[in-house]
Amino acid sequence: MTVFLNIVVVLLIAISLWQLSKVLKIYKASKEDDFVANDDDNKTQGALMLAFVIFLFLFVFYGFYAWGDVLLGTPASEHGSTIDALMFTSWVIIFAVFFLTHTLLFYFAYKYQGKKGGKALYYSDNMKLEMIWTGVPVVVLTGLILFGLYAWNDITDYDFDDEDQPLVVELYAQQFNWTARYAGDDNTLGDANVRLIDMDNVNVLGLDTSDPNYKDDVITKELHLPVGRRVHFKIRSQDVLHSAYMPHFRAQMNCVPGMITEFSFIPTITTADMRNDEGIVAKVKHINELRAARKAAGDEENVDPYEFDYLLLCNKICGKSHYNMQMKIIVETPEEYAAWIKTQKQAKDVIKLASK
Amino acid sequence: MSDDHGHHKETFITKYIFSIDHKMISKQYLITGLIMGFIGIVMSMLFRLQLAWPEEPFKIMEILLGSKMAPGGVLDANAYLALVTIHGTIMVFFVLTAGLSGTFSNLLIPLQIGARDMASGFMNMISYWLFFLSSVIMVISLFVEAGPASAGWTIYPPLSALPQAMPGSGMGMTLWLVSMAIFIASSLLGSLNYIVTVINLRTKGMTMTRLPLTIWAFMVTAIIGVVSFPVLLSAALLLIMDRSFGTSFYLSDIFIGGEVLHYQGGSPVLFEHLFWFLGHPEVYIVLLPALGITSEIIATNSRKPIFGYRAMIASIIAIAFLSCIVWGHHMFVSGMNPFLGSVFTFTTLLIAIPSAVKAFNYITTLWKGNLQFNPAMLFSIGLVSTFVSGGLTGIILGDSALDINVHDTMFVVAHFHLVMGVTAVYGFLAGVYHWFPKMFGRMMNKKLGYLHFWITMVGAYGVFYPMHFTGLAGLPRRYYNNTAFPIFDDLADINVIITIFALIAGFGQIIFVYNFISSIFYGDKAPQNPWRSNTLEWTTPVEHIHGNWPGDIPEVHRWSYDYSKPGHDEDFVPQNVPMKEGEVELHH
Ligand code: HEM
Ligand SMILES: [Cu+2]
Ligand SMILES: [Cu+2]
Numbered sequence: 001m002t003v004f005l006n007i008v009v010v011l012l013i014a015i016s017l018w019q020l021s022k023v024l025k026i027y028k029a030s031k032e033d034d035f036v037a038n039d040d041d042n043k044t045q046g047a048l049m050l051a052f053v054i055f056l057f058l059f060v061f062y063g064f065y066a067w068g069d070v071l072l073g074t075p076a077s078e079h080g081s082t083i084d085a086l087m088f089t090s091w092v093i094i095f096a097v098f099f100l101t102h103t104l105l106f107y108f109a110y111k112y113q114g115k116k117g118g119k120a121l122y123y124s125d126n127m128k129l130e131m132i133w134t135g136v137p138v139v140v141l142t143g144l145i146l147f148g149l150y151a152w153n154d155i156t157d158y159d160f161d162d163e164d165q166p167l168v169v170e171l172y173a174q175q176f177n178w179t180a181r182y183a184g185d186d187n188t189l190g191d192a193n194v195r196l197i198d199m200d201n202v203n204v205l206g207l208d209t210s211d212p213n214y215k216d217d218v219i220t221k222e223l224h225l226p227v228g229r230r231v232h233f234k235i236r237s238q239d240v241l242h243s244a245y246m247p248h249f250r251a252q253m254n255c256v257p258g259m260i261t262e263f264s265f266i267p268t269i270t271t272a273d274m275r276n277d278e279g280i281v282a283k284v285k286h287i288n289e290l291r292a293a294r295k296a297a298g299d300e301e302n303v304d305p306y307e308f309d310y311l312l313l314c315n316k317i318c319g320k321s322h323y324n325m326q327m328k329i330i331v332e333t334p335e336e337y338a339a340w341i342k343t344q345k346q347a348k349d350v351i352k353l354a355s356k
Numbered sequence: 357m358s359d360d361h362g363h364h365k366e367t368f369i370t371k372y373i374f375s376i377d378h379k380m381i382s383k384q385y386l387i388t389g390l391i392m393g394f395i396g397i398v399m400s401m402l403f404r405l406q407l408a409w410p411e412e413p414f415k416i417m418e419i420l421l422g423s424k425m426a427p428g429g430v431l432d433a434n435a436y437l438a439l440v441t442i443h444g445t446i447m448v449f450f451v452l453t454a455g456l457s458g459t460f461s462n463l464l465i466p467l468q469i470g471a472r473d474m475a476s477g478f479m480n481m482i483s484y485w486l487f488f489l490s491s492v493i494m495v496i497s498l499f500v501e502a503g504p505a506s507a508g509w510t511i512y513p514p515l516s517a518l519p520q521a522m523p524g525s526g527m528g529m530t531l532w533l534v535s536m537a538i539f540i541a542s543s544l545l546g547s548l549n550y551i552v553t554v555i556n557l558r559t560k561g562m563t564m565t566r567l568p569l570t571i572w573a574f575m576v577t578a579i580i581g582v583v584s585f586p587v588l589l590s591a592a593l594l595l596i597m598d599r600s601f602g603t604s605f606y607l608s609d610i611f612i613g614g615e616v617l618h619y620q621g622g623s624p625v626l627f628e629h630l631f632w633f634l635g636h637p638e639v640y641i642v643l644l645p646a647l648g649i650t651s652e653i654i655a656t657n658s659r660k661p662i663f664g665y666r667a668m669i670a671s672i673i674a675i676a677f678l679s680c681i682v683w684g685h686h687m688f689v690s691g692m693n694p695f696l697g698s699v700f701t702f703t704t705l706l707i708a709i710p711s712a713v714k715a716f717n718y719i720t721t722l723w724k725g726n727l728q729f730n731p732a733m734l735f736s737i738g739l740v741s742t743f744v745s746g747g748l749t750g751i752i753l754g755d756s757a758l759d760i761n762v763h764d765t766m767f768v769v770a771h772f773h774l775v776m777g778v779t780a781v782y783g784f785l786a787g788v789y790h791w792f793p794k795m796f797g798r799m800m801n802k803k804l805g806y807l808h809f810w811i812t813m814v815g816a817y818g819v820f821y822p823m824h825f826t827g828l829a830g831l832p833r834r835y836y837n838n839t840a841f842p843i844f845d846d847l848a849d850i851n852v853i854i855t856i857f858a859l860i861a862g863f864g865q866i867i868f869v870y871n872f873i874s875s876i877f878y879g880d881k882a883p884q885n886p887w888r889s890n891t892l893e894w895t896t897p898v899e900h901i902h903g904n905w906p907g908d909i910p911e912v913h914r915w916s917y918d919y920s921k922p923g924h925d926e927d928f929v930p931q932n933v934p935m936k937e938g939e940v941e942l943h944h
């Protein structure tokens with residue numbers, strides 16, 4: 001059957017090419033010098049230019065109308081609001097320039113479509129105009145650069161003063177999953193190196209048992225964060241590059257073997273509150289409609305009702321299952337967090353000390 | 357340089373295969389580039405099928421990829437990464453670096469500056485054959501047992517260094533590296549030749565400020581190639597050392613497959629620096645020739661001088677210089693010192709200034725023109741559009757604070773396809789339509805050219821505009837599917853739309869292939885100067901001869917943009933026409 005279909009497709013293509021070549025022969029016979037644009041062509045193509053820019057603008061608006069709700073929505077971290085404000089500013093500038101340049105480009109194309117015997121204006125330069133389109137970008141970009149650098153320096157400043165003592169958490173990446181390690185009561189992570197990994201003694205992250213700080217560390221497969229408290233991530237990888245991407249928090253940092261990278265933010269919205277966020281409610285509703293429709297159509301996979309959760313994704317190509325390397329993030333009240341962490345085992349109770 | 361043009365006997369081999377004539381070499385580059393481009397496009401259509409209809413069986417996958425990469429017609433996850441990797445590599449290096457520069461630098465540099473050939477025809481021939489060899493190796497790598505290189509076109513170690521990490525990092529990666537090393541050698545030979553030719557072999561009267569912008573663009577491109585490609589070569593050599601000889605330039609503290617590897621003290625971040633020291637200039641190695649080509653085509657078809665000739669040259673040089681000091685914008689979240697991030701944000705956003713100048717100068721060139729919508733002109737206008745739309749999102753990605761959340765997402769894929777991929781492809785296609793008569797002595801069919809343009813234009817925006825939304829929704833790139841995350845379920849429609857437009861755009865290229873091939877054999881015979889253009893290549897005879905001009909090389913008396921100059925009857929004045937009594941230069 002499929003062989004037959006393939007043959008039909010090939011035949012159809014062959015026939016249409018053959019027909020096309022006949023049409024072309026007729027075209028060719030009809031006119032001399034037919035390879036250069038003539039007045040008719042200029043007229044049609046000029047009109048198409050205008051039609052295209054209208055199509056393009058409508059398509060741009062349609063995009064926002066149809067897909068506006070797939071975007072990430074409310075930022076769930078303190079610096080996330082700054083980033084979104086900067087993003088918004090950039091978009092305003094982008095759209096202003098986009099609409100301006102495209103209107104001019106395609107309108108000119110339409111307006112000045114060539115005519116036989118038409119005369120173009122010999123106009124080779126104009127210092128004043130060029131100063132304008134050098135100067136205006138300079139000013140606008142200076143503003144953007146300053147805003148951007150202010151935000152960046154703020155986000156990447158990891159010297160915290162004493163009141164702002166962050167919760168220290170290690171994110172540990174490997175093909176193809178994540179592990180979190182909390183620093184425990186002393187809020188200091190014990191030293192670690194993948195060279196010390198010892199599966200037999202359940203030392204999966206390579207903790208250095210000669211450093212007493214390791215004892216109260218807590219190793220988990222879910223990332224719980226207390227709302228309103230700064231988190232300071234120390235990030236490691238065991239094998240290849242990965243990237244710890246937490247889009248709702250506007251946070252990302254690569255995980256580099258042989259190196260500890262860092263990132264820090266303050267989560268501002270608990271998972272429970274985010275589930276009630278207007279944008280998220282709409283998004284989840286849409287997703288569940290799609291899932292229900294698929295279930296009704298007989299699908300079995302990925303059809304269970306979905307509930308929103310924050311996510312940690314891998315965002316640096318890392319091998320076969322790069323597309324499915326995830327960890328759930330739960331932002332909760334400090335009380336809930338304290339209760340949860342108490343139920344977790346400390347490293348000293350998990351790792352067996354190698355017998356000397 | 358020989359002056360014995362056109363007189364000696366040639367065999368089939370010296371004429372068509374081991375030719376040292378720049379016009380023939382240019383055609384060889386063009387055909388090889390187009391074939392590679394075809395492979396690259398088919399790959400993108402296949403992995404787009406997977407993204408739109410994940411794990412759906414497609415017979416065509418199994419037919420084209422074999423039952424190992426697509427068992428039962430379902431694309432395998434490793435094969436997905438392999439396709440994406442080879443697609444990117446082929447498109448960036450083989451189509452838009454070698455294919456684009458190789459074709460048009462070779463064709464146009466001697467013809468437009470008034471030279472009989474390249475400075476070294478022999479080196480030029482070697483350059484092509486090295487390119488051919490590297491293309492063959494890259495294609496062969498598709499068929500090795502464990503699959504081709506799959507670590508992304510950026511081949512970051514340790515993923516690319518360790519066969520344990522992914523199957524493509526074995527033999528496939530070795531061939532990738534060998535192919536690229538040969539490619540770089542080819543590119544360096546070509547570039548040196550271009551630079552020397554432009555500097556030394558300009559005909560009498562062809563001062564630097566009378567050069568067409570194509571030549572400026574090709575020369576500056578060659579210079580950044582010579583500066584940056586050797587760094588990629590060193591990066592590749594060190595990676596080869598790490599892979600095969602146990603050194604630790606990029607590797608340290610790795611536990612994989614149940615054991616600790618011996619590597620200690622290296623850093624993948626070093627590789628990233630070296631890679632992007634080429635990688636970013638590479639974007640402009642791809643773009644500048646396309647911009648040069650369209651400057652020429654827009655002026656010719658507007659029947660007007662290019663607006664702001666000197667500003668155009670200045671911005672080409674400024675872009676080239678800045679492009680060499682912005683590589684860190686690919687590494688804002690790589691773990692490098694955040695202060696460096698600030699520096700790279702600053703330099704990156706500066707590039708917007710010369711880019712804006714170029715865009716506005718193109719637009720002003722159209723103003724009050726007498727626009728001739730030949731297919732080349734359509735693609736040039738399309739180029740200005742995608743260059744602007746793609747470039748604008750660069751101010752988001754170049755801003756370190758904003759890049760945090762969009763880095764490595766589909767937003768990046770949308771951005772660079774518009775600004776680099778589509779834009780450079782348009783420059784390439786515009787060049788083919790415009791100089792086809794010069795290359796093959798025949799004309800391409802205009803109507804098919806129009807059809808090709810509009811399908812491509814709608815297709816390109818149809819693919820890459822919606823892709824921005826998937827990226828802003830947080831969808832990472834190089835994901836085999838996005839069904840592992842329910843939160844991306846609502847991207848399913850967008851993914852289908854993108855793929856449908858990709859199929860339309862991809863199949864639309866058949867029109868071009870048909871037009872190209874049939875015109876070579878059956879096209880109308882080309883007149884000497886079909887577009888009524890000013891530049892010197894149109895003063896050569898339609899039939900190719902060795903040495904380009906049968907008699908003396910023409911002398912140049914004016915710049916290349918005297919279109920519609922007051923005081924002349926015709927709306928163009930070729931560069932070899934002497935100034936009339938009392939005629940003055942009207943431009944600055
Ligand atoms: C029909 C036209 C094309 C389509 C539909 C297409 C589509 C895509 C898509 C969807 C990806 C990302 C896949 C992923 O990250 O999972 C991709 C990657 C890429 N494409 Fe294209 N593309 C096209 C043409 C081009 C052209 C002309 C270029 C030339 C610059 C190009 C260069 C690249 C590069 C460099 C990558 C990145 C590869 C990597 O991630 O390692 N593509 N393409
Ligand atoms: Cu990963
Ligand atoms: Cu770059």
